[in-house]
Amino acid sequence: MKGFPCANEPPHAIGSAMNAARGTSLLVGIAGGASAGKTTFVKRIAKELGDDQALILPEESYYYDRSGLPEEERRAINFDHPDSIDFDRMALHLEALRSGKPVPHYSYSRDECRRIESPDRLEPKRVVLVAGILVLATESIRELLDVKIYIDADSDLRFLRRMKTKLASDPGSFEVICEDYMTKVKPMHLRYVSASKKHADVIVPQGGHNPAAIRMVKSAILSALASNDESD
Numbered sequence: 001m002k003g004f005p006c007a008n009e010p011p012h013a014i015g016s017a018m019n020a021a022r023g024t025s026l027l028v029g030i031a032g033g034a035s036a037g038k039t040t041f042v043k044r045i046a047k048e049l050g051d052d053q054a055l056i057l058p059e060e061s062y063y064y065d066r067s068g069l070p071e072e073e074r075r076a077i078n079f080d081h082p083d084s085i086d087f088d089r090m091a092l093h094l095e096a097l098r099s100g101k102p103v104p105h106y107s108y109s110r111d112e113c114r115r116i117e118s119p120d121r122l123e124p125k126r127v128v129l130v131a132g133i134l135v136l137a138t139e140s141i142r143e144l145l146d147v148k149i150y151i152d153a154d155s156d157l158r159f160l161r162r163m164k165t166k167l168a169s170d171p172g173s174f175e176v177i178c179e180d181y182m183t184k185v186k187p188m189h190l191r192y193v194s195a196s197k198k199h200a201d202v203i204v205p206q207g208g209h210n211p212a213a214i215r216m217v218k219s220a221i222l223s224a225l226a227s228n229d230e231s232d
Contacts, residue, residue, distance in 0.1 A: 024100040025125065026147070029141070029147070029148045029149065030150075031151070031193065031200070032150055032153065032193070032207065033133060033155070033158050033189050034189070035157075037151050038132075041151055041204065041207040041208040042129050044214050045129060045214060045218060049127055052125070054127045054128075055097070055124070055128050057094070057128055058132060059132020061107055062086045062115075063079065063108045064084060064085070064086050080184050082192060087140055088140070093122075094141070094144045096124075097128050100124050103122050104118075104122070127225070133192075136196035136197075136200060137195065142199055148202075149217070150197045
């Protein structure tokens with residue numbers, strides 16, 4: 001594993017992985033702890049590449065639909081555990097996208113624990129950014145990825161970011177947030193998320209707040225796409 005150096009050239013780890021990409025789309029996995037900065041990083045990479053080039057596929061869209069459970073059981077769901085996500089379905093969709101085929105477009109309502117399928121479908125693009133806390137911890141997904149990136153951030157910083165976000169939407173939820181973090185988020189991070197760092201090709205500190213890393217990843221992706229074009 002390698003962290004990002006302060007250099008103008010793309011890291012060799014990314015370039016080598018992407019040059020070995022299989023199929024139509026490059027599958028780029030971005031993992032890291034809750035509130036590490038994954039979403040910001042992924043959105044900035046997608047913006048740099050352009051809407052015509054990049055598709056974001058969030059892991060959270062593949063949570064199992066538990067809307068039929070009683071409310072008390074829904075509240076007890078541990079969304080940070082691998083068993084909460086339909087990775088088999090996600091793997092099938094990644095394989096389809098890589099082959100140039102559209103897939104169903106899902107979103108997820110945490111309040112209802114309901115997976116919602118949109119009438120439109122997700123069309124394959126040259127780069128698919130697969131983002132979520134567990135994408136490197138799950139072998140079936142990890143094996144499909146052409147390059148694997150881990151967003152690293154201090155645990156205290158992640159907790160404070162999470163607290164700020166949750167309190168902004170529900171000011172009276174301080175105790176619930178703390179309990180959720182100590183009983184679900186933190187244990188799952190240590191058991192699954194942090195442990196998956198060893199599978200990363202590159203580790204990025206600060207996530208979306210690391211402009212050098214964003215430039216390097218963008219450069220490496222564009223280089224790989226250009227190389228694929230030349231070989232076609």
